[in-house]
Amino acid sequence: MGGDDAPSVTVHGALQARGDGLEVILVGQPEILSAALAEAGAPDGLRIVAASDVIGMDEDPAFALRSKRDASVRVAARLVATGEADALVSAGSTGATLAAAHLVLGRVPGVRRPVIGALIPSRRGGRVVLVDAGGRAHAQPDALVGYARMGLAYAGVLGVGAPRVGLLNVGTEPGKGNALAKAAYELLHLGVPGFSGNVEPGGVLAGDVDVVVADGFTGNVFLKALEAASGRYGDSAAVVLGVTDEVLVTHGAATAEQVARALRMAAEVTAAGLSGKVAAQLQGTVDGRDVLNEEAL
Amino acid sequence: MGGDDAPSVTVHGALQARGDGLEVILVGQPEILSAALAEAGAPDGLRIVAASDVIGMDEDPAFALRSKRDASVRVAARLVATGEADALVSAGSTGATLAAAHLVLGRVPGVRRPVIGALIPSRRGGRVVLVDAGGRAHAQPDALVGYARMGLAYAGVLGVGAPRVGLLNVGTEPGKGNALAKAAYELLHLGVPGFSGNVEPGGVLAGDVDVVVADGFTGNVFLKALEAASGRYGDSAAVVLGVTDEVLVTHGAATAEQVARALRMAAEVTAAGLSGKVAAQLQGTVDGRDVLNEEAL
Numbered sequence: 001m002g003g004d005d006a007p008s009v010t011v012h013g014a015l016q017a018r019g020d021g022l023e024v025i026l027v028g029q030p031e032i033l034s035a036a037l038a039e040a041g042a043p044d045g046l047r048i049v050a051a052s053d054v055i056g057m058d059e060d061p062a063f064a065l066r067s068k069r070d071a072s073v074r075v076a077a078r079l080v081a082t083g084e085a086d087a088l089v090s091a092g093s094t095g096a097t098l099a100a101a102h103l104v105l106g107r108v109p110g111v112r113r114p115v116i117g118a119l120i121p122s123r124r125g126g127r128v129v130l131v132d133a134g135g136r137a138h139a140q141p142d143a144l145v146g147y148a149r150m151g152l153a154y155a156g157v158l159g160v161g162a163p164r165v166g167l168l169n170v171g172t173e174p175g176k177g178n179a180l181a182k183a184a185y186e187l188l189h190l191g192v193p194g195f196s197g198n199v200e201p202g203g204v205l206a207g208d209v210d211v212v213v214a215d216g217f218t219g220n221v222f223l224k225a226l227e228a229a230s231g232r233y234g235d236s237a238a239v240v241l242g243v244t245d246e247v248l249v250t251h252g253a254a255t256a257e258q259v260a261r262a263l264r265m266a267a268e269v270t271a272a273g274l275s276g277k278v279a280a281q282l283q284g285t286v287d288g289r290d291v292l293n294e295e296a297l
Numbered sequence: 298m299g300g301d302d303a304p305s306v307t308v309h310g311a312l313q314a315r316g317d318g319l320e321v322i323l324v325g326q327p328e329i330l331s332a333a334l335a336e337a338g339a340p341d342g343l344r345i346v347a348a349s350d351v352i353g354m355d356e357d358p359a360f361a362l363r364s365k366r367d368a369s370v371r372v373a374a375r376l377v378a379t380g381e382a383d384a385l386v387s388a389g390s391t392g393a394t395l396a397a398a399h400l401v402l403g404r405v406p407g408v409r410r411p412v413i414g415a416l417i418p419s420r421r422g423g424r425v426v427l428v429d430a431g432g433r434a435h436a437q438p439d440a441l442v443g444y445a446r447m448g449l450a451y452a453g454v455l456g457v458g459a460p461r462v463g464l465l466n467v468g469t470e471p472g473k474g475n476a477l478a479k480a481a482y483e484l485l486h487l488g489v490p491g492f493s494g495n496v497e498p499g500g501v502l503a504g505d506v507d508v509v510v511a512d513g514f515t516g517n518v519f520l521k522a523l524e525a526a527s528g529r530y531g532d533s534a535a536v537v538l539g540v541t542d543e544v545l546v547t548h549g550a551a552t553a554e555q556v557a558r559a560l561r562m563a564a565e566v567t568a569a570g571l572s573g574k575v576a577a578q579l580q581g582t583v584d585g586r587d588v589l590n591e592e593a594l
Contacts, residue, residue, distance in 0.1 A: 058470065134467060137475040170431060170517040173355065178434040178514040201518060202525040217475040218518055220467040221498060225519050228499040229526035 001028035001054045001072040002092020003259075004252045010091055011036040013259020015045055020260075022267055025085055027051050027076040051075035054092075057252065061095030065103060073097055077104035080245045087246035087266035089237065091259060094249045098135055101243040108275065110282035111146060111242035115216060116249070117154050118223055118238040122207030129154045129163075129211045130204075133238055134220030141183035144213050146282060148192040150241040151211035153277040157269060165192055166199030166209035168218060173198065180215060188213070201226075237262035239269060241278055246270045298325035298351045298369040299389020300556075301549045307388055308333040310556020312342055317557075319564055322382055324348050324373040348372035351389075354549065358392030362400060370394055374401035377542045384543035384563035386534065388556060391546045395432055398540040405572065407579035408539035412444060412513060413546070414451050415520055415535040419504030426451045426460075426508045427501075430535055431517030438480035441510050443579060445489040447538040448508035450574040454566060462489055463496030463506035465515060470495065477512060485510070498523075534559035536566060538575055543567045 003010055007028060014024040015037075026033045027049045037045050053068040055061065065074060073092060077100040079085040090097040094116065102114055115135035119127040131147040131154070132139065139147075148165045155163035167185055169177045174185060176198055188195045196209060201222060204212050214222065235258070240247035246269050250262040300307055304325060311321040312334075323330045324346045334342050350365040352358065362371060370389060374397040376382040387394040391413065399411055412432035416424040428444040428451070429436065436444075445462045452460035464482055466474045471482060473495055485492045493506060498519060501509050511519060532555070537544035543566050547559040 137467065137473075137478075168518065170434065170514060170521070176434075178512070181434075181514070200525075201522040205525045215475070217467060217478070218515060221465065221515055222518055222522050224467070225498040225522035226526045228497075228502045229523045 001032075001051075002090050002097075002252070003250075003254060006091065007033055007036045008039070009254065009256050010259050011040055011046075012256035013254070014263065015040055015042055016256060016260035017263035018046060020264060022263055024263060025049055025076075025079065027079065028054070028072040049075060049079060055096040057093050059093070059096070061093055061099045065096055065099045071096070071100075073100045074104060077101060077247075080247070081105055086270045087248065089248045089250065089259075089262050089266050091250045091252055091254050091262075094134065097247065097249050098240060101240050101245075101247040105243045105245050105247070108242050108244060108279040108282055111150075112143070114240050114242040114247075115147060115150070116219075116238050117151060117241045118219075119236040120204060120212075120223070120226060121235065123205055124207035126160075126207050126210070127158065127236070128204050128207065128209060129158070130219055130223060131211065131213050131241060132216035132219045133223050134216050135240070136216040138217075139180065139215035141180055141187055144180075144184040144215070145187050145191050146242075147213040148188055148195065148211060149281040150278045151213060152192075152194065153281040154239065154241065154274060155210045157272040157274050157277060160210045163194050163210035164196045164208070165194045165211040165213065166196055166203065168204070168212050168214035168222060169198035169200065171198060172200060172203065184213075237265050239274065243275060244279070245275055298329075298348075299387050299549070300547075300551060303388065304330055304333045305336070306551065306553050307556050308337055308343075309553035310551070311560065312337055312339055313553060313557035314560035315343060317561060319560055320344075321560060322346055322373075322376065324376070325351070325369040346372060346376060352393040354390050356390070356393070358390055358396045362393055362396045368393070368397075370397045371401060374398060374544075377544070378402055383567045384545065386545045386547065386556075386559050386563050388547045388549055388551050388559075391431065394544060394546050395537060398537050398542075398544040402540045402542050402544070405539050405541060405576040405579055408443060408447075409440070411537050411539040411544075412447070413516075413535050414448060414538045415516075416533040417501060417509075417520070417523060418532065420502055421504035423457075423504050423507070424455065424533070425501050425504065425506060426455070427465075427516055427520060428508065428510050428538060429513035429516045430520050431513050432537070433513040435514075436477065436512035438477055438484055441477075441481040441512070442484050442488045443539075444510040445485055445492065445508060446578040447575045448510060449489075449491065450578040451536065451538065451571060452507045454569040454571050454574060457507045460491050460507035461493045461505070462491045462508040462510065463493055463500065465501070465509050465511035465519060466495035466497065468495060469497060469500065481510070534562050536571065539579075540572060541576070542572050
């Protein structure tokens with residue numbers, strides 16, 4: 001039910017993904033979804049699971065989620081929680097999707113709140129993982145260590161060997177930036193294998209790092225600036241990191257093709273066991289170097 | 298003496314600007330500047346004022362400025378302070394230029410520390426004033442009211458009537474953003490004429506506002522992301538706002554043409570009396586609506 005042109009775009013995207021062999025369940029108001037399927041020429045094309053409520057883009061996500069027990073994103077999360085579905089993909093409110101993932105699926109130990117991992121295409125042809133791309137506006141320095149670890153897990157799933165981690169900053173020299181960046185630098189330096197120091201926006205696009213960490217406010221401004229300047233929106237879906245299952249968000253303005261791509265990506269990260277690898281990164285030692293204090297996150 | 302290819306690029310830029318009728322003084326090590334002028338085919342083309350020291354890009358600006366009394370940027374600032382020059386243009390360390398402006402020229406009443414005003418080309422063909430584009434990594438919410446006022450003064454100098462002011466944020470709805478953005482929103486709403494609410498990066502590029510304010514960390518990440526994504530660097534020089542005279546900084550990688558443009562821009566903002574208009578915006582009432590508490594800035 002989410003997205004600017006819902007449900008037509010999401011239904012078309014789901015039908016495309018079905019053509020690739022994925023089993024897609026539509027969650028929402030059955031009469032509306034049935035009509036969209038019929039219009040798309042596939043009246044019985046996909047299974048529908050009923051959910052009577054929808055959370056709008058202008059609603060307070062946490063409040064709406066708690067008051068609308070039958071919201072589509074919440075019902076979809078329950079399908080994942082019960083094992084009926086492997087992953088949740090939403091083109092609706094990112095905040096509501098994060099809240100549903102947090103509330104219904106639960107967090108990975110060591111994570112206070114889930115965040116967003118987005119992919120930024122680099123000029124080298126690779127993709128840089130950005131954590132947090134907009135999940136939490138506030139972050140304490142130690143949280144960025146957790147972001148780095150989650151980003152390392154995601155980069156591993158993408159097939160990057162020995163990922164390099166950078167801290168998004170206004171200069172590359174140590175000591176640059178605001179109080180958060182300065183404190184996070186020290187913690188990343190001590191606690192994260194592959195930490196290569198500060199990275200500027202240009203360095204991210206040049207592919208100088210494989211993972212870049214930032215608080216969610218800065219990360220989101222950064223991502224939106226890149227999107228606005230390049231004119232490309234939501235080429236890749238973003239993953240919710242720090243919850244016990246696979247949850248993806250795609251842009252509200254996503255096309256059917258982009259929705260289909262988000263669904264294929266959901267299948268890929270599910271097959272690769274992303275959420276389990278995130279949990280492993282956060283719980284144990286990495287290269288025998290460091291055991292992270294759970295309370296610190 | 299500043300800039301990646303100094304002094305060749307700055308000398309060529311200065312000679313171009315001289316061709317437009319500007320009187321340009323070169324400040325730095327005379328033998329090096331004379332050689333650069335000779336190489337450019339204009340051995341006696343420009344007046345040179347001697348300064349024996351140079352502040353490098355990797356030095357701590359405040360410390361270097363205090364320890365190097367004869368640094369070129371400091372001598373150049375003195376020429377402005379004594380009235381021998383109308384404006385200072387630097388392609389060197391922005392931090393050192395800010396510090397020299399602060400120390401030698403002094404602040405406008407109501408300003409704790411000078412900040413940077415940059416111009417972002419909008420898709421409408423106009424230019425959006427960004428304050429702070431990277432002068433101060435830290436800002437309290439009330440400082441952003443001052444940034445907005447300085448931006449209004451600059452927009453006025455650029456000929457914008459009734460400028461609209463936006464707060465750079467991750468969403469347009471009130472209540473979005475981190476603690477700084479939320480608090481600044483309320484203060485801007487109460488205290489700044491023309492405040493039109495939050496603006497996302499895409500809204501800035503669309504020209505939805507004429508002035509956009511942000512703390513210097515976010516503003517600098519935003520500006521650098523735009524530059525990195527568009528591949529265009531330092532098309533316009535940036536102005537130092539909040540000091541008693543005209544000071545401009547241009548990119549260290551600026552071409553001679555861009556240095557010449559920065560010098561022309563310096564002449565324009567001097568003729569328009571930018572620093573005086575900034576002072577007026579910060580001291581008095583605007584539209585009879587508000588008297589700003591100097592202490593609050």
